Amino acid sequence: MTALSIAFPERLRQKLDSFVADGWASSADDIVVEALRRFLDSHEPGLIESQVMSDVEWGLKGDA
Amino acid sequence: MPDSACVVSDAGPLIHLDELGCLDLLGGLGDVLIPEVVWAEVQKHRPAFALNLIATARIVPSEAVDAQLHAVSKAFDLDAGEIAALAVLRKKRARMLLCDDSAARLAAESLGVEVRGTIGLIVRAIRMKLRTTEEVHHLLHNLTALSTLHVSQALLKQVLAQLPAP
Numbered sequence: 584m585t586a587l588s589i590a591f592p593e594r595l596r597q598k599l600d601s602f603v604a605d606g607w608a609s610s611a612d613d614i615v616v617e618a619l620r621r622f623l624d625s626h627e628p629g630l631i632e633s634q635v636m637s638d639v640e641w642g643l644k645g646d647a
Numbered sequence: 648m649p650d651s652a653c654v655v656s657d658a659g660p661l662i663h664l665d666e667l668g669c670l671d672l673l674g675g676l677g678d679v680l681i682p683e684v685v686w687a688e689v690q691k692h693r694p695a696f697a698l699n700l701i702a703t704a705r706i707v708p709s710e711a712v713d714a715q716l717h718a719v720s721k722a723f724d725l726d727a728g729e730i731a732a733l734a735v736l737r738k739k740r741a742r743m744l745l746c747d748d749s750a751a752r753l754a755a756e757s758l759g760v761e762v763r764g765t766i767g768l769i770v771r772a773i774r775m776k777l778r779t780t781e782e783v784h785h786l787l788h789n790l791t792a793l794s795t796l797h798v799s800q801a802l803l804k805q806v807l808a809q810l811p812a813p
Contacts, residue, residue, distance in 0.1 A: 621724055625750035632802050634752050638767025639809050643774060647676060647743070 589615075653678035655736040658688040658728050659747030659796070663765040665693050666794040667786060670700040672768050673745075675775055679704045680739060682731035692795075710738040716758070723754035736760060747796060765796055766806060773811070781813035 599611050608614045654676045661681070664670050673679050679701055681689070686706045689696055698704050709731050712720070716737060720730045729751040736744055737758075744755045747764040755762045769786055772778035778786070787807055790796060 625723065625753065627749075628799070630753070631749045631798075632805070634749055634762075634764065635766050635798070635802055635806065636809075638764050639770050639806050641763055642767045642770025642772075643809065645771065645774070 653680055653739055653741045654743040654745055655680045655682070655732050655739070655741045656685065657732045657744065657746040657748070657751065658685050658692070660745040660765045660768060661685075661689050661696070662692050663747065663794045663796045664768065665689075665696055666796075667769075667790075669769065669772075669778075669786065670697070672772050672775075672777055673701050673703070674777060676743070677703065679745075680707050680735055680741060681705065682710075682728070682735045683708055684731040685728045688728045707735055707739075710734040713737065719754050719757055723750045723757075725751055725754055729754070733758065733760070765794075766790075766798070770806070770810065779813075780811050784810065784813045 599614060602608055602614065603611055656673075656679055660673075661670075664672055681704055683706060698706075712730060712734050716730070716733055719725075720733070725733075729746065729748065732744060732746065732751075733755060735741070736755075742761065744752075744760050744762045745764070745768070746752055746755065746762050752762045752764070766787070769778075769783055769790075773780050773783050784807060786793075787803060787810075790803060791798060791800075
């Protein structure tokens, strides 16, 4: 494991702390890691590339 | 059946095209519907956004989120603006979503929605004769310097290779 220091809005921090305090997660670290994992899964570079290249094809040859 | 007279925009393309001074590239798409939630996001990032530069823009109220959209929005972890855009699109039977977020694009495509982003709109400007080929090359070359759209230089190089020579 490695550590990463980040700054984020106070309001988000409060929501994060409440979420943990209410028992929905064991720690803020767990939530941030899970959120990061989900973001990276859904923003995989190969996916973005295919979406952009599809846009280029449409841009050049589309009908609208 | 989609209504070819309108499209719905998420915040990304509006913000990025405004940063580039290119809101006119939304011309010819029909009415550009902007959900209130999306408009609030745009104003937060671009307080001086000149909506009147998009002749066909209309800010529209949020629509109810049906069960299918609710499930998809959870599965893809969509934000409030993306959900609102898809809800309006389904209600108005708009033919296209304008969006730059890859997860939101996946979600929309899973619902059978055509999605296009900022780069597609910029490239389209050549076909629609809104910009010269040279101007589009210049915009794409400077995309990451002039806007907050994050794209790798390698991908931009691929995009530029597909365009007619300036």
